[in-house]
Amino acid sequence: MKKLISWLENDFAPKMNVVNRNVWVVTLKDSIMQVLPFILLGSIFCCLTIPGDVFGWAWWPNFWTPFGWTMGMLSLFVAFLIPFNLMEKKRLRKQRIIAGLTGIVTFLMIITPQVVADGAIGFSHDSLGAGGCSSPLSPVFFPGIS
Numbered sequence: 001m002k003k004l005i006s007w008l009e010n011d012f013a014p015k016m017n018v019v020n021r022n023v024w025v026v027t028l029k030d031s032i033m034q035v036l037p038f039i040l041l042g043s044i045f046c047c048l049t050i051p052g053d054v055f056g057w058a059w060w061p062n063f064w065t066p067f068g069w070t071m072g073m074l075s076l077f078v079a080f081l082i083p084f085n086l087m088e089k090k091r092l093r094k095q096r097i098i099a100g101l102t103g104i105v106t107f108l109m110i111i112t113p114q115v116v117a118d119g120a121i122g123f124s125h126d127s128l129g130a131g132g133c134s135s136p137l138s139p140v141f142f143p144g145i146s
Contacts, residue, residue: 023089030089031081035074042071079107 019025045067052060084100087093 023086027082027086027089030085031078034081034085035077038070038074038077042067045070075107076104079103 045063049063052062080100080103083103084096087096087099
């Protein structure tokens with residue numbers, strides 16, 4: 001066990017510190033950390049809705065709509081925050097809003113509009129929520145490359 005601890009402290013930790021100082025890794029970490037309050041709030045709304053659904057209480061308020069507006073927009077927030085934070089880390093503060101908006105537009109082009117239930121063209125909530133969080137990771141770095 002001491003050999004493992006020694007290896008972690010002397011060999012593994014210094015290499016991981018180099019990775020942790022990489023601007024791309026720090027940008028991704030900061031963006032996910034800024035989205036955490038929405039995840040917490042969405043989880044609270046989900047927990048508040050459960051008693052009404054489980055016990056069949058009609059008088060209990062339904063919190064699925066606020067849950068959808070918090071958890072359902074996570075990938076959209078991440079698509080904005082990754083290029084925004086990347087510009088911040090590269091000290092290009094004048095371009096950060098433009099990069100964030102370009103990240104959103106790029107993400108919306110990637111998930112492509114679909115025909116939804118009523119026949120109208122739009123975006124499904126599946127792509128904008130936590131299920132679509134992996135989609136903005138690759139395209140939203142492009143606005144930050146300069």
